Amino acid sequence: MDSISQPLIRINNLCKTYPTRSGDTVALDKVNLDIGDGEFIALVGPSGCGKTTLLKILAGLEGGFSGEARLGNVAITKPSLEVGVVFQEPTLLPWRTILENIMLPVELVRMDTKTYTKRALELMEMIGLKGFENKYPRELSGGMRQRAGICRALVRDPKVLLMDEPFGALDAMTREFLNAELQRIWMRAGKTVVFVTHSIPEAVFLADRVVVMSPRPGRISEIVPIGLPRERKLGDLAHAGDELARIRGHFADSSMID
Numbered sequence: 001m002d003s004i005s006q007p008l009i010r011i012n013n014l015c016k017t018y019p020t021r022s023g024d025t026v027a028l029d030k031v032n033l034d035i036g037d038g039e040f041i042a043l044v045g046p047s048g049c050g051k052t053t054l055l056k057i058l059a060g061l062e063g064g065f066s067g068e069a070r071l072g073n074v075a076i077t078k079p080s081l082e083v084g085v086v087f088q089e090p091t092l093l094p095w096r097t098i099l100e101n102i103m104l105p106v107e108l109v110r111m112d113t114k115t116y117t118k119r120a121l122e123l124m125e126m127i128g129l130k131g132f133e134n135k136y137p138r139e140l141s142g143g144m145r146q147r148a149g150i151c152r153a154l155v156r157d158p159k160v161l162l163m164d165e166p167f168g169a170l171d172a173m174t175r176e177f178l179n180a181e182l183q184r185i186w187m188r189a190g191k192t193v194v195f196v197t198h199s200i201p202e203a204v205f206l207a208d209r210v211v212v213m214s215p216r217p218g219r220i221s222e223i224v225p226i227g228l229p230r231e232r233k234l235g236d237l238a239h240a241g242d243e244l245a246r247i248r249g250h251f252a253d254s255s256m257i258d
């Protein structure tokens, strides 16, 4: 389906069915995708097409599938230190400060606190949270909490960042701002990102390739390369009319379009 010579992530014939009382739900059906090291992939598709399921499998949080997902040479069967995850809600612990929240993944695996505190502070500065180290989550706006969630996912310096509609709950202006920030961080840090979104413009703005998924059962309908040069500005979307139209064409009858 694509031609990445040395993929970091290989998804091979992945199928996932959830058994329910009213019958089986096929969430993923023969999904194949290779993702290159340092690539930014956006996954778009209508509600229920299996985007979160795919992300959870890549995160090692969901089992019971057939086929295979590999990270480097290793089949993904459990969470990995090489992978950071950001969900729609950052779920920060209210009794811990922002810095303590960001440091949680480091503490959980007893990594060197001193080294990683330095890294956490650098990340906070890079993402505009400097000065909020000792605040509590309730003292921050939704956008700032989500930024803290991104720092927490990056603190252990994972190779891969998996993001499930990370900006879906934010207002449009904050979202646009954080898209630009995320692009900058990605360009600087060289992570491989898989980013789930319902927003086609967001996907086109951020991604090297947009993976379009079909309604249930989730399959890949098309992979659309986005040729816009980096660093992209929001106005550059005006030059991606063909890509936007191509992706929108898949959802002519769907309500997913932003």
Ligand SMILES: Nc1ncnc2c1ncn2[C@@H]1O[C@H](COP(=O)(O)OP(=O)(O)OP(=O)(O)O)[C@@H](O)[C@H]1O
Residues within 6 Å of the ligand: 018, 019, 020, 025, 026, 027, 045, 046, 047, 048, 049, 050, 051, 052, 053, 054, 216
């Ligand atoms: N734990 C579960 N048990 C049973 N069915 C599930 C479970 N998790 C997901 N499903 C079903 O699998 C299908 C895919 O769900 P998934 O959450 O992966 O879709 P999605 O594309 O992320 O949807 P959305 O865009 O609405 O978040 C849906 O039909 C959903 O109802």
